[in-house]
Amino acid sequence: MSNSQFLTPxxxxxxxxxxxxxxxxxxxxxxxxxxxxxxxxWFLFSVINxxxxxxxxxxxxxxxPLPAILLILTAGATVYHxxxxxxxxIEDYIAKTGMRSALLILNSFACIALFAAIALSVLKLxxxxxx
Numbered sequence: 001m002s003n004s005q006f007l008t009p010x011x012x013x014x015x016x017x018x019x020x021x022x023x024x025x026x027x028x029x030x031x032x033x034x035x036x037x038x039x040x041x042w043f044l045f046s047v048i049n050x051x052x053x054x055x056x057x058x059x060x061x062x063x064x065p066l067p068a069i070l071l072i073l074t075a076g077a078t079v080y081h082x083x084x085x086x087x088x089x090i091e092d093y094i095a096k097t098g099m100r101s102a103l104l105i106l107n108s109f110a111c112i113a114l115f116a117a118i119a120l121s122v123l124k125l126x127x128x129x130x131x
Contacts, residue, residue: 063129
């Protein structure tokens with residue numbers, strides 16, 4: 001059986017078959033979800049404990065290398081997972097090509113900016129507390 005048998009006549013005429021990118025997207029979504037299964041409970045437990053000690057205790061906690069690195073990894077996995085999820089929503093529910101393209105670009109830029117802000121904040125506390 002050839003792939004052309006699974007295409008509707010309209011898709012065959014327009015050449016709109018498989019984009020061949022679904023597997024990569026699916027694996028990325030699943031890998032980030034698996035990472036978040038471990039990182040989110042650690043994050044919640046650690047942040048609650050750090051905040052209970054006050055602002056100074058929270059800054060001291062972030063000043064340690066392992067928590068700072070894990071915070072950045074948690075932010076990275078979360079933002080990446082969010083970007084992929086929003087991409088699917090935009091692609092599935094926005095019909096106009098121009099609007100879809102603009103929203104996909106905005107989604108990428110917003111996620112990059114969010115991650116940069118989080119990572120720089122953690123790095124500033126980590127490096128600043130050690131100085």
